[in-house]
Amino acid sequence: DTAVSQTPKYLVTQMGNDKSIKCEQNLGHDTMYWYKQDSKKFLKIMFSYNNKELIINETVPNRFSPKSPDKAHLNLHINSLELGDSAVYFCASSQAPMGLAGGYNEQFFGPGTRLTVL
Amino acid sequence: GQSLEQPSEVTAVEGAIVQINCTYQTSGFYGLSWYQQHDGGAPTFLSYNALDGLEETGRFSSFLSRSDSYGYLLLQELQMKDSASYFCAVRPGGGGNKLTFGTGTQLKVEL
Numbered sequence: 001d002t003a004v005s006q007t008p009k010y011l012v013t014q015m016g017n018d019k020s021i022k023c024e025q026n027l028g029h030d031t032m033y034w035y036k037q038d039s040k041k042f043l044k045i046m047f048s049y050n051n052k053e054l055i056i057n058e059t060v061p062n063r064f065s066p067k068s069p070d071k072a073h074l075n076l077h078i079n080s081l082e083l084g085d086s087a088v089y090f091c092a093s094s095q096a097p098m099g100l101a102g103g104y105n106e107q108f109f110g111p112g113t114r115l116t117v118l
Numbered sequence: 119g120q121s122l123e124q125p126s127e128v129t130a131v132e133g134a135i136v137q138i139n140c141t142y143q144t145s146g147f148y149g150l151s152w153y154q155q156h157d158g159g160a161p162t163f164l165s166y167n168a169l170d171g172l173e174e175t176g177r178f179s180s181f182l183s184r185s186d187s188y189g190y191l192l193l194q195e196l197q198m199k200d201s202a203s204y205f206c207a208v209r210p211g212g213g214g215n216k217l218t219f220g221t222g223t224q225l226k227v228e229l
Contacts, residue, residue: 031215040221041155041203041221041222042219042221042222043161043205043222045216045217045218048215048216056216090161096215106151106163107163107215108163109161109162110160111159112159
């Protein structure tokens with residue numbers, strides 16, 4: 001009965017490699033997100049998709065490319081990994097935002113993927 | 119842009135009451151959320167304030183003053199399991215469900 005799942009949980013790789021992280025939610029939500037949490041626990045949004053459409057794209061290197069094959073899945077592909085990419089990456093989902101000033105929809109986070117770049 | 123400030127660490131004893139403050143500066147504002155994160159775990163939603171005042175949910179309450187750009191999370195009857203990081207997060211303007219998180223407050227509950 002997992003709500004938001006991510007694979008893998010741990011990822012250790014060499015600099016320069018390309019890797020992907022997968023995320024799936026079974027909550028029926030329309031909106032999904034990717035966050036990066038650094039070693040100081042600072043949590044920053046990277047991307048958000050609403051029903052497979054990119055709606056938030058923060059200042060993220062273009063080595064990071066999200067892909068949403070359907071509204072239940074949001075994957076993150078990272079090219080040419082760098083040491084600074086080491087972090088915990090969280091996927092999250094929520095009901096679709098209800099307009100500019102609509103009610104807030106809580107975000108449900110996955111367990112995280114700890115990426116270590118050597 | 120947005121910036122949020124929280125104390126980095128708070129320590130309290132079991133059974134006590136603790137308040138975690140959050141001040142923010144944003145270019146737009148729709149509301150303030152609070153999330154809890156245990157070590158090694160995922161952030162989980164605690165509360166959301168869009169209007170001024172106090173919202174109560176069990177042992178946890180959250181307060182917002184929009185005019186002061188300030189909010190706080192109040193935890194009562196502290197339990198050991200409340201030891202965690204607590205993040206305030208602003209929902210800025212511009213639509214969508216975007217959250218900008220604060221730096222987090224590490225709460226340690228002692229016997």
